[in-house]
Amino acid sequence: MIPLNGSDRGPIKVLLVDDQALVRAGFSMILKTRSDIEVVAEASNGEAAVHLASELRPDVILMDIRMPTMDGITATRRITGAGASGGGHAPRVVILTTYDLDEYVYDALAAGASGFLLKDVPPEDLLRAVLVVANGEALLAPSVTRKLIAEFATRQHPRRVAPPPVAPLTPRELEVLVLVAEGLSNSEIAETLFVSSHTVKTHLSHILDKVGARDRVHAVIYAYEAGIIEPGRPSTPG
Numbered sequence: 001m002i003p004l005n006g007s008d009r010g011p012i013k014v015l016l017v018d019d020q021a022l023v024r025a026g027f028s029m030i031l032k033t034r035s036d037i038e039v040v041a042e043a044s045n046g047e048a049a050v051h052l053a054s055e056l057r058p059d060v061i062l063m064d065i066r067m068p069t070m071d072g073i074t075a076t077r078r079i080t081g082a083g084a085s086g087g088g089h090a091p092r093v094v095i096l097t098t099y100d101l102d103e104y105v106y107d108a109l110a111a112g113a114s115g116f117l118l119k120d121v122p123p124e125d126l127l128r129a130v131l132v133v134a135n136g137e138a139l140l141a142p143s144v145t146r147k148l149i150a151e152f153a154t155r156q157h158p159r160r161v162a163p164p165p166v167a168p169l170t171p172r173e174l175e176v177l178v179l180v181a182e183g184l185s186n187s188e189i190a191e192t193l194f195v196s197s198h199t200v201k202t203h204l205s206h207i208l209d210k211v212g213a214r215d216r217v218h219a220v221i222y223a224y225e226a227g228i229i230e231p232g233r234p235s236t237p238g
Contacts, residue, residue, distance in 0.1 A: 012036060013056065014031055014040065014059070015041050016031075017042070017043045018044070018096060020064075021044070030127065033127075034127055046069065046072055047075070049061065049072075059091060062096055063076055065104045072108065074111075076093045076112055079112070080093060080113075081112065094130075096117055097119065109217060136214075172203060173203050177220070178229060180204070181220045207219050
């Protein structure tokens with residue numbers, strides 16, 4: 001059993017967005033088995049999701065990609081963008097997809113999603129996903145992070161512009177960022193650098209603040225786009 005989130009902020013508020021009522025009903029039933037998770041609303045398209053996100057301010061949004069009226073990628077971009085421009089905390093968006101490494105997942109990450117989830121995941125994995133994302137982590141297994149981000153970075157984006165300059169990273173922070181890009185977990189990074197996991201978390205927190213990223217995935221995307229790491233050729237620090 002997954003432990004409770006241990007937060008004093010109250011239940012994690014979740015917004016379900018999918019054009020299939022059966023999918024929403026199934027996910028809702030699973031999420032309601034947790035006392036620390038509250039399904040605050042459901043939506044059948046992206047336009048409704050944008051409105052509900054603004055009104056209800058959920059912590060996590062489970063967002064389908066393909067929907068009528070407005071697709072999940074456009075909705076994600078508007079929701080995460082509104083949170084950033086308004087100075088508030090944007091909801092964490094988890095993209096729901098039917099296919100592993102769906103081609104749209106890359107666009108969803110660029111739009112601000114914190115990860116993706118297959119619709120046929122076991123109930124325990126769905127619950128874990130909500131808790132992980134609500135606590136600020138990216139929903140991507142370390143084992144697939146490098147492949148996913150590298151492929152995202154090597155895709156052709158003719159209109160992509162260089163990211164804005166940020167506060168310089170320290171040599172140690174650069175080491176941590178490279179290892180994150182290679183798919184290592186915090187504990188594996190700690191072992192590699194001979195430091196504690198707490199120290200790695202501190203470095204990662206500083207990295208996120210400096211590059212303006214919501215989580216480790218977006219920090220790595222920034223590193224690729226800024227030229228800190230070459231797509232397909234991350235170099236392990238000495």
